Amino acid sequence: MAMIWGQGELFPEANDSEVQRTKFLLDKYKDMLILMxxxxxxxxxxxxxxxxxxxxxxxxxxxxxxxxxxxxxxxxEKQRRVYEQYKFYTRSIFRAYGLIRDPEAKRAIERRFIDGYSYSETMQFFQRSAYSESTVKRKIAEGTAKIANTLKLWGFFEKDVFDF
Structure with a gap:
């Protein structure tokens, strides 16, 4: 059974705010794992x-x-709710990351967010592989958008609760 969104989209695209929310969660991914x-x-x-x-x-x-x-x-109880929320975020992000099909985008997302390297460390890593900074930026943006689109498809942003 296929899910259909408002305008007949079988595979909806995340809007700018959803992509920004995804980027924020990716930036916090490693911290959430450590706190969990x-x-x-x-x-x-x-x-x-x-x-x-x-x-x-x-x-x-x-x-x-x-x-x-x-x-x-x-x-x-508040600590437990925060833990459960972090668990929901990290599992969803990791599952969506696993669905990235472009190997370069997946590797860029892995290095930058999943492994938790800084932006400059990620750039240095890829420059050794003969990738330019603009290519790495583009691959990170593509990977982030793919994760956001997958999260939107799953209804993540409707479940995402901002207040703890």
Whole structure:
């Protein structure tokens, strides 16, 4: 069963804001993975800090007599929601990255975002392969657009929640 979008598009193209959102998420991809690994490794310690520490007391600065236990539960739940949101983002991005068919665009996206190298490190890597800076920029843009188009096809941007 094929899904059809508003104007009869079988394969919709991401608009500029969706491409920018994809680029933002790609820029944060490696950071999200690191934070997820940290959360998984230290989830119990984070919960203890929330309960025992002063963090829970400071959720609302205006509340002079805050219920520390209730605030700790709220803080723990917020951390878990952020973790789940990051998991949704990283899995979706990695799956969409896997569908890039152009090997040069895929390699450029991998080097820049999946492996987490800086822009200048990515350029240096590809210059050794005799690619010009403009070619690498174009391949990164093509890969980003492909990922954004795939995410749009999956309905990612409708599920994407900006407020945590």
């Amino acid at each position: 690994a940290d959360y998984e490794a230290y989830e119990k310690e984070l919960a203890m800090v929330a309960v025992d520490g002063e963090v829970a007391r400071r959720i609302d600065q205006d509340d002079l007599h805050a219920d520390k236990t209730a605030n700790a539960v709220i803080l723990i």
